[in-house]
Amino acid sequence: MALLDVKEMTQYFGGLCAVSEFTVALEQGQMAALIGPNGAGKTTVFNLVSGFYKPTRGEIIFDGQSIKGLKPHQVTSRGIARTFQNIRLWFEMTVLDNIRIAQHHALGYGLFDCFLRTPRYMQRERDIEDHAMEVLSRLGLAEVASELPKNLPYGVQRLVEIARALSIKPKLLMLDEPAAGLNSADVEGLIKLIGDIHRDYGIAIWMIEHQMDVVMSLCSWIKVIDFGATIAEGTPEAIQNNPDVIKAYLGDDTI
Amino acid sequence: MQRLTVPALLACLFGVLLWAAGTGALNVYWQSVLMFMGVNIILATSLNIINGNMGEFSCGHAGFMAVGAYVSSLLSVALFTKSQVFGEPLIGPAAAVWLFPLVLIAGALAASLVGLLVAIPSFKTRGDYLAIITIAAAYIVKSTIENIGAIGGARGFMGMSAVMSAMNETINLPWILIWVFVGTVFSVWLIRRFIYSTFGKGVDAICQDEIAAEIMSVNTDRVKLVAFMVSCGLAGLAGGLFAHILGYVNPGTFTILKSTEIMVMVYLGGMGSLSGSVLAAILMTLLIEYLRDAFGFLNTFLHYISVIPDSYEVTQVWKWVVIPLLLVLLMQFRPEGIMGRRELADVFPGLRKFYKFKG
Amino acid sequence: MLQSFLQNILNALQWGSFYSLIALGYCLVYGVLLLINFAHGDIFMVGAYIAFYCCMFLLGKFGVFAGLPGWMVLAVAVPLTMVLTAVVGVTLERIAYRPLRRKGVNRLYVVITALMCGLILENGNLALLGASRKSFPTLVPIKVFEIFGVTVTNIKLMVIGVAILSFLLLHFIVTRTKIGMAMRAISYDRFAVPLMGIPADTVIVFTFVLGSGFAGLAGLFFAMTYPVIDPYMGALIGWKAFIAAVVGGIGSIAGAFAGGFLLGFVEIMVVAFFPSTYRDLIAFSILLLILSIRPTGLFGVARRTKI
Amino acid sequence: ADTVKLGFNIPLTGDIPDVGESSKNAAEMLKKKINDAGGLKVGDKTYKVEFIYEDNESKAESALSATRKLITQDGVIGMVGPQSSKQAVPAAEAANELKTPMMAPWSTNPNTTKNRPYVFRGCFLDTFQGPTAAKFASEEFKAKKAAVLYDIASDYPKGLAEDFKAAFEKINGPGSVVAFETFTTKDVDFSAQLTNIAKSGAEVLFVPQYYNEVPLIVQQAKSLGFNKPVLGSDSWGSGDLMGLCGDNCKGFFFVTHYAAAGAQGKTKEFIDEYTKLYKKTPDDVAALTWDSANLMLAALQAAGPMSGDLAKDREALMKAMAGIKKFEGITGNMSYPATGDHDPIKCAVVVKIDDAGKFAFYKSVCP
Amino acid sequence: MLLSVQNLRVKYGNIEALHGISFHVNRGEIVTLIGANGAGKTTTLLSIMRLPPPEAPKVVEGDILYEGQSILGWETHDVVRKLHMDLSPEGRRIFGNLTVMENLILATYARKDGEEAIARDLDRVLSLFPRMSERRKQRSESLSGGEQQMLAVGRAIMTGCDFILLDEPSMGLAPLLMYEMFRTLKKLNELGLTILLIEQNAKVALNFAHRGYVLDTGEIKTSGTAEELKHDPEVKKAYLGG
Numbered sequence A: 001m002a003l004l005d006v007k008e009m010t011q012y013f014g015g016l017c018a019v020s021e022f023t024v025a026l027e028q029g030q031m032a033a034l035i036g037p038n039g040a041g042k043t044t045v046f047n048l049v050s051g052f053y054k055p056t057r058g059e060i061i062f063d064g065q066s067i068k069g070l071k072p073h074q075v076t077s078r079g080i081a082r083t084f085q086n087i088r089l090w091f092e093m094t095v096l097d098n099i100r101i102a103q104h105h106a107l108g109y110g111l112f113d114c115f116l117r118t119p120r121y122m123q124r125e126r127d128i129e130d131h132a133m134e135v136l137s138r139l140g141l142a143e144v145a146s147e148l149p150k151n152l153p154y155g156v157q158r159l160v161e162i163a164r165a166l167s168i169k170p171k172l173l174m175l176d177e178p179a180a181g182l183n184s185a186d187v188e189g190l191i192k193l194i195g196d197i198h199r200d201y202g203i204a205i206w207m208i209e210h211q212m213d214v215v216m217s218l219c220s221w222i223k224v225i226d227f228g229a230t231i232a233e234g235t236p237e238a239i240q241n242n243p244d245v246i247k248a249y250l251g252d253d254t255i
Numbered sequence B: 001m002q003r004l005t006v007p008a009l010l011a012c013l014f015g016v017l018l019w020a021a022g023t024g025a026l027n028v029y030w031q032s033v034l035m036f037m038g039v040n041i042i043l044a045t046s047l048n049i050i051n052g053n054m055g056e057f058s059c060g061h062a063g064f065m066a067v068g069a070y071v072s073s074l075l076s077v078a079l080f081t082k083s084q085v086f087g088e089p090l091i092g093p094a095a096a097v098w099l100f101p102l103v104l105i106a107g108a109l110a111a112s113l114v115g116l117l118v119a120i121p122s123f124k125t126r127g128d129y130l131a132i133i134t135i136a137a138a139y140i141v142k143s144t145i146e147n148i149g150a151i152g153g154a155r156g157f158m159g160m161s162a163v164m165s166a167m168n169e170t171i172n173l174p175w176i177l178i179w180v181f182v183g184t185v186f187s188v189w190l191i192r193r194f195i196y197s198t199f200g201k202g203v204d205a206i207c208q209d210e211i212a213a214e215i216m217s218v219n220t221d222r223v224k225l226v227a228f229m230v231s232c233g234l235a236g237l238a239g240g241l242f243a244h245i246l247g248y249v250n251p252g253t254f255t256i257l258k259s260t261e262i263m264v265m266v267y268l269g270g271m272g273s274l275s276g277s278v279l280a281a282i283l284m285t286l287l288i289e290y291l292r293d294a295f296g297f298l299n300t301f302l303h304y305i306s307v308i309p310d311s312y313e314v315t316q317v318w319k320w321v322v323i324p325l326l327l328v329l330l331m332q333f334r335p336e337g338i339m340g341r342r343e344l345a346d347v348f349p350g351l352r353k354f355y356k357f358k359g
Numbered sequence C: 001m002l003q004s005f006l007q008n009i010l011n012a013l014q015w016g017s018f019y020s021l022i023a024l025g026y027c028l029v030y031g032v033l034l035l036i037n038f039a040h041g042d043i044f045m046v047g048a049y050i051a052f053y054c055c056m057f058l059l060g061k062f063g064v065f066a067g068l069p070g071w072m073v074l075a076v077a078v079p080l081t082m083v084l085t086a087v088v089g090v091t092l093e094r095i096a097y098r099p100l101r102r103k104g105v106n107r108l109y110v111v112i113t114a115l116m117c118g119l120i121l122e123n124g125n126l127a128l129l130g131a132s133r134k135s136f137p138t139l140v141p142i143k144v145f146e147i148f149g150v151t152v153t154n155i156k157l158m159v160i161g162v163a164i165l166s167f168l169l170l171h172f173i174v175t176r177t178k179i180g181m182a183m184r185a186i187s188y189d190r191f192a193v194p195l196m197g198i199p200a201d202t203v204i205v206f207t208f209v210l211g212s213g214f215a216g217l218a219g220l221f222f223a224m225t226y227p228v229i230d231p232y233m234g235a236l237i238g239w240k241a242f243i244a245a246v247v248g249g250i251g252s253i254a255g256a257f258a259g260g261f262l263l264g265f266v267e268i269m270v271v272a273f274f275p276s277t278y279r280d281l282i283a284f285s286i287l288l289l290i291l292s293i294r295p296t297g298l299f300g301v302a303r304r305t306k307i
Numbered sequence D: 001a002d003t004v005k006l007g008f009n010i011p012l013t014g015d016i017p018d019v020g021e022s023s024k025n026a027a028e029m030l031k032k033k034i035n036d037a038g039g040l041k042v043g044d045k046t047y048k049v050e051f052i053y054e055d056n057e058s059k060a061e062s063a064l065s066a067t068r069k070l071i072t073q074d075g076v077i078g079m080v081g082p083q084s085s086k087q088a089v090p091a092a093e094a095a096n097e098l099k100t101p102m103m104a105p106w107s108t109n110p111n112t113t114k115n116r117p118y119v120f121r122g123c124f125l126d127t128f129q130g131p132t133a134a135k136f137a138s139e140e141f142k143a144k145k146a147a148v149l150y151d152i153a154s155d156y157p158k159g160l161a162e163d164f165k166a167a168f169e170k171i172n173g174p175g176s177v178v179a180f181e182t183f184t185t186k187d188v189d190f191s192a193q194l195t196n197i198a199k200s201g202a203e204v205l206f207v208p209q210y211y212n213e214v215p216l217i218v219q220q221a222k223s224l225g226f227n228k229p230v231l232g233s234d235s236w237g238s239g240d241l242m243g244l245c246g247d248n249c250k251g252f253f254f255v256t257h258y259a260a261a262g263a264q265g266k267t268k269e270f271i272d273e274y275t276k277l278y279k280k281t282p283d284d285v286a287a288l289t290w291d292s293a294n295l296m297l298a299a300l301q302a303a304g305p306m307s308g309d310l311a312k313d314r315e316a317l318m319k320a321m322a323g324i325k326k327f328e329g330i331t332g333n334m335s336y337p338a339t340g341d342h343d344p345i346k347c348a349v350v351v352k353i354d355d356a357g358k359f360a361f362y363k364s365v366c367p
Numbered sequence E: 001m002l003l004s005v006q007n008l009r010v011k012y013g014n015i016e017a018l019h020g021i022s023f024h025v026n027r028g029e030i031v032t033l034i035g036a037n038g039a040g041k042t043t044t045l046l047s048i049m050r051l052p053p054p055e056a057p058k059v060v061e062g063d064i065l066y067e068g069q070s071i072l073g074w075e076t077h078d079v080v081r082k083l084h085m086d087l088s089p090e091g092r093r094i095f096g097n098l099t100v101m102e103n104l105i106l107a108t109y110a111r112k113d114g115e116e117a118i119a120r121d122l123d124r125v126l127s128l129f130p131r132m133s134e135r136r137k138q139r140s141e142s143l144s145g146g147e148q149q150m151l152a153v154g155r156a157i158m159t160g161c162d163f164i165l166l167d168e169p170s171m172g173l174a175p176l177l178m179y180e181m182f183r184t185l186k187k188l189n190e191l192g193l194t195i196l197l198i199e200q201n202a203k204v205a206l207n208f209a210h211r212g213y214v215l216d217t218g219e220i221k222t223s224g225t226a227e228e229l230k231h232d233p234e235v236k237k238a239y240l241g242g
C-alpha cells in the first residue's frame, strides 16, 4: 500500500484555483518527479503535503494515517522532509547547528533537562551531534561543518539544505528544484548524489525540476500538471514524447 | 579542574562582597548601586532571549518586572510583617530569612504566567505587531495595579524594608545583597544552559527563518512559549529583588521608559550575546551613577575656565542629554553593539579552556 | 445623557485627530524604512516649540516689528512651522539614521538610535530652554457655539478638519503617485530600488520631510488646543500614536488614520463612563484583542512569504 | 568638620520644576545669609553651612533613592523636602528608617509624618485645608453643589479631594458633591471629565492640582461651557500659574500658606530680598522652604555641641526639633503639639487672583 | 566599445572576490559570462551597476569605462537614468508588496521617452509573459518562483534601457518559456539592445550569445566567440557537461 496517497487535493487562493483535484500515489522507495509550466501549482502541492497550507478539499494519507491539517513540524516528524525552491538555511548559524536544529522532532528531553544537564540531556546532545556529523560527511560536507552557510557558494548551500532534510531520517524526501541555479557540471554531480542517496537510504524521493536531464535520468515516474490539473503522467519516455507536454511545457529548443 | 575556575572566582567575589558590606567598607549607597547592577544584569540577559536570540522586539519587559515586584512584595509583607494593608503577619518575621527565596520565586512564577499574555499572541503575531502587544501587556499590568486601591494603586506600596530588617534581626547579614548576588548568578547560568542547548537553539532558528524552522520539525509555538516564559519569569525575579532593594514599589516605575532602558542595554551589548548583555548592564549602571556626580565637577571646571557664565549652571538635566548622546555615538562606531553576536569566549579564545559552552 | 454622549463624541474626534496626525507621520516613515521612528513624538514636541517661537515672533513679541493679527499669524505660522520641523526631521535622518543604514545594520539598532535621539531632543530642550513651561499665545480667540446642548469651539472644528485633510493628501501621495510606489518599494527591498533609476535617498528624505512636516502641523494645533507646552509633551502621546498606527495596520495610511481615531474614541468614552483609571486598562485590552484577532492590524496586509 | 551639611530633596526636573527652583533659590539665599555672617554658631563652634541639592525628578522612587544618597553617601545631618506629598510620603519612610531628621516644608498630606518620629513638617495638613476650602466654597459662593476634578495617581490631590468632599457633604448634606472626577498624572485632555462636570450642575469646581494642570483645566472647562467659579488649593500658588493661565484664572480663589502681596515685617524683608535677588516674588514654597531650613538650623543650635558622630548628632537634632514647640516663621507662627506627629498648627490664607494677576490676600482662616 | 572593464579587483569586506578581470562589450552585442558557482559572475555585474556595499562589493583596483569615461564615482540610479543600463538581479528582487502592474510601472520611474514608448514595451512584456497580464493585480510576493522571474525580466525591459545585464534570467523558468524568452531577447537585440548575460546553462548561453568569457574563481580563464568556446575542450569538459 502506497507511502504517500493524495486524493483529490484542491487549493484555492482567493478566486484562483492553484491546485485542483490533485491525486497521486507514491510507493515506498520510489523516485518520482512533478513537472509543469510556471505557476502550474507544483510548489503549492509540496506546501500542501508538508502542511504549510491546509488544502481546501481533499485527503492526504501518509504511511496509512491522514496528515491533512497537521502542523508542518508534525508532518515532518511523521517522516516527510523537504527542501525549498529558493534556499532557506539559517545563514547565521554554522552548518553543524543547522543540522542539529533539524533534530527537534527527536529531542528526547525537556526544558528542565537542559537546565539541570541531566545524563539524558548529555546523552541526547552527544547523539545528535554524532548523527549530524555522520550525515554531513556522507554528503562530503564534513569540512564545512563549522562554516556559516552565508559564506558558502550557492552549490554547496544546496547540498547543505539536502543534508539538513536527510538528517531528519525521512521516509519521503521532497526536493523543490534542486538543480536551479547550478551550472551544468554541478548538475551532474547532483544527479549522481541524489541517485546515491536514493540507493543508500532507500527512501522515496519526489522532486520538482525544470531541467529535463535531471528528471529524465533519475525518475522512474513523472507527473505533469498545468493550471493545477494533471495533463499527463507516466515513464520518462512516454512524457518526453507526449504532444500535450511538449506543447504546454517542453517546447522546442531553437533559439 | 579549570572548569571550576569560574565558580571559584564567583565564590571569592561573593566572600569579598560580604566582608566589604559587613565591615562597612562598602557603604549602603554603593551597595545599592551594586545591587541595581545585578538587577539590570538579570533584566538585560532575560530580555536578550526575546530581543536578541528570537529577534522579536519586546518593549514591555518592565511590565513583567512589575508583576514580580508586586507579587513578591505583597507576599513578603503579608507573610512576615504587620502592615496597614494586611494587618498581622501570617507567618511572622522569624521565618523571613528562610522563606524569602520562595517569595521571590513566587513572584517569578507569577510573572511568567502573565508572560502568556504575550507568548500566546506571539504564535500568530510577529514583529512590530508583537512589539505593540508587549507594550499593551505592560500597560495592562501597570494600570491593573493602579486600579487596586487596596495596595496603594498609583501611589505605590511599601513595607518591604521592614521585612529586610526583620531578616537582619534573625541573622545579621546583608541579606538583600546576598539574594541579589545569588539571583544574578542563577539567572545568567540558567539562560546560558538554555540557549546553548539544541532545544534553545530553536529560538535562533525562529529568528533567522521561522518557516524553515517550522518545516524542519521545530515546534515553534512551544519554543516561543518556553522562551517567553523563561524571559518573563526572570524579569519577575529581577522585579522582586528590585522591590526589596528599594523597599517601595510604584507602578510609575515600570513604564515604557524602564523597558527602553533595558532594551538599550540589550542592543548596546549586542543582540543575542549573553556576555554582551551582562557587560552592557554593568556599564550602563556605572555610567548613570557616575554622571550623577560628574556634573558637579564639570560645572566648577567650566566655570573655572569660564566657558560658561557663572549665572548658568550645567545641571543634572544634561545627564539625560549626555547618556543618549554617548549611546548614539557608540551605535555609529559599533553598529552591532559592544559584542556583536559574539560571546566573550569568541573574542578571547583563551577563555574557552575555563568554561565549556556546549555539551 | 444623549447630549453628553454627543459632546463626548466631539471630544473624541478632537483627541483622536491628534493621535491620527502623529500616527500618520509614524506610518509614513515606517512605510518606507520599516523604521519605528521613536523620535517622532519628540519631533512633534519640537514642532510645538517651533510653532511657539514662530508665533511669538510674528506677534511681534520679540519687538522686531509691530506684529500681525492672530489669524494672519496662524496662516503664516502653519507653513513656517511645517518647514522648520521638517528640517529638524531631515537633520536627524541625515546625521543619525542614514550612516547606520549605509552600514547595513539590523534595523532595530536604528530604532534604538531613534529612541535615543528622542531623549536628546526632550532633555536637550529642557536643558537649553529651562524647565518652566511655555504658554502658547491665543491666535484665534476661542468661540464657543452651542448647538442643542452640545458645545463646539472653532478650534475643535479646525483641528478635526486639518486631520482629515492631511489624511486625504497623504493617502493620495502614497497610493496614487509614482513616488508613493517608490516609497513602498524601498520598504520591501532597498537594494533593488536604484535599479529602477530611483534615487533612494531622495525618496527617503522626501518621506522625512512629509512625516516631520505633519508632526510640526500636529504640534502647532496641539499647542493651540492645549496651550501649555513642555519638553515631555511628545513622549506619551507619541508612544500612543505609534500604538494606534500599528493597530490600524502599520505602513497603511488609512490604518494609521483609523487607528488614531479608534484610540481617541476608546480613551474618551472610557473616561466619560467609567472611572478614569480604567482608561489604559480598557483601551489596551481592546487593542490587544484586535491584534490577536487580526495579527496585522485593521488595514495591514500580511507579508506572505512565498516558499 | 567645620561645615554642617543639610540635604535638599527637591524636584529640579520633572513635572513641577518651578517648585524645585524656588526651593533652591530660597535655600541659596539662606546659605549666603548665614555664611556671610560668618557661619552658624553651634555650641561654642561656628560652622559654615553646606546645602546639597538632590533632584528627585518629582518621581516617588527617585525621591527615595535621592534620600538614601543624601543620608548614606553625602552624610547630611538632616534633610529638607521633598515638597510634594507624592515624593514626601515614601521619602519620609526611608529617612525615618535611616534615623535622619527630615523636614517636609510643603507636604500637606497627613501620611507624611504619621508615626514617623524623625519626620517633621512646616505647613498645615489637608485635613485642615480641605474643610477650609469646603467652608469657603459654601459661604463665599453660596454653593449647594460642588464638583471636584483631581489627579488620583498623586497622594496630595487624592487626599485633599477626599477631605474636601467629606467636609462639603458635611455642610451641604450627602450627595452635594455632584461630580467627583479623576484623571492621571500627565493627562492634558480633560474634556470627558469636564463634560460630566458641566452637565452635573455644580456651582463650584474644586481643583487641587499643580500649576501646570490648572490652566488646561480652566481653559477646557470654559470651552465646554462651564462658567462657574473654580476654587484652588495650596498647589496653585507655586510656579508660574499666571504666566500659563493668563486671564482665564483671574477672579478665582485658592487656599494657601501665605500671601506675598501686602505682607509686612520679617515676611516683607524676605520678599524684598528674594525679589531683588531673583527678579520675582517668592511663591509659598520658597517661603516654606526658608522657614523649614531655619527651623532645622535653629534646632541644630538648640541641640548644643556636635559630637561629630553622625548617628548621635542626627538623634540629637531630632530630639531638639521635637523640643521646639513654637516657631515664628515668615509664613506665620507654627506651634507643634506636645505629643504625636510633628505637624504644626498654623493658619491658612485664602488668596484671590486679582485682575492684575496678583495673589491678593483675601482672608485668613485659623484652626 | 560600449562598456569596458579593466583589471577589476573587488572585495567584500576583506574577502577578495575578483582578482583583476578585464573584458568589454560592444554596442549591439550579446556577451555572456559563464563560470562555476562562486566564480564571481554576479559580483561583476553588481560592481558594474555601482551598487552600494555591503550587499555589493567594493572596487579596490581597476576601472569601469562606459564609452571611454569612468563610472566608478557614479551612483546606481544615475547609471540607470543617464546611461540607460539596467540589471535584472540574481534572486529576482521584485517588490513583493506591490502588485505585478505596479512593479512594471515603477520600472518606468526614470524614463523620459514618452508614453507610447512605455505602452509599446508594456505589451511587449505582456505578450512575452501572458501570465503577467493574468496576474496584474496580484501582490507579486505570492507569485510562483518562475512567475517572479518573468516579472524581474519584464521589469528590466520596462526600464527602456538599451543595455541590460541579466543574471540567470532563466532560473526556475520552464523550458518552453526559457526558449521563448531567449527568442524575444534575440529580437530585441536585433532592434539594438545590448545584452550582458549570466547563465548557468552554458549550452543555452553559448547558443544565444555572440561572444563569451569564462570566469573562474575571480579570474577570466578564456574568452572568444560563442563558436570558439563551444568547441574549446576545456570549456566542454567543465561547463557543457562532457
Ligand SMILES: Nc1ncnc2c1ncn2[C@@H]1O[C@H](COP(=O)(O)OP(=O)(O)OP(=O)(O)O)[C@@H](O)[C@H]1O
Residues within 6 Å of the ligand: A013, A014, A018, A036, A037, A038, A039, A040, A041, A042, A043, A044, A045, A085, C304, C306, E135, E142, E143, E144, E145, E146, E147, E172
Ligand atoms: N499565497 C498565494 N496567494 C495567491 N496566489 C498564490 C499563492 N501562492 C501561489 N499562488 C499562485 O498559485 C500558482 C501556483 O504557484 P506555485 O508556486 O505552486 O507554482 P509552481 O508550479 O511552483 O511554479 P514554479 O515552477 O514557477 O515554481 C501561481 O500562479 C501563483 O501565482
Ligand SMILES: Nc1ncnc2c1ncn2[C@@H]1O[C@H](COP(=O)(O)OP(=O)(O)OP(=O)(O)O)[C@@H](O)[C@H]1O
Residues within 6 Å of the ligand: A151, A152, A153, A154, A155, A181, E012, E015, E017, E035, E036, E037, E038, E039, E040, E041, E042, E043, E044, E054, E055, E056, E090
Ligand atoms: N555579500 C557577500 N559577502 C561576502 N562574500 C560574498 C558575498 N557575495 C558573494 N560573495 C563571495 O564572492 C564570491 C563570488 O560570488 P558570486 O555571487 O559573484 O558568484 P557567482 O558566480 O554569481 O555564483 P553563482 O553562480 O552561484 O551566482 C563567492 O565566493 C561568494 O562566496
Ligand SMILES: CC(C)C[C@H](N)C(=O)O
Residues within 6 Å of the ligand: D019, D083, D084, D085, D086, D106, D107, D108, D109, D156, D157, D210, D234, D235, D236, D238
Ligand atoms: C503642591 C505640592 C507641591 C505641595 C502640596 N501641599 C503637597 O502636599 O503635595
Ligand SMILES: [Mg+2]
Residues within 6 Å of the ligand: A042, A043, A044, A085, E144, E145, E146
Ligand atoms: Mg515552485
Ligand SMILES: [Mg+2]
Residues within 6 Å of the ligand: E041, E042, E043, E090, E167
Ligand atoms: Mg550569481
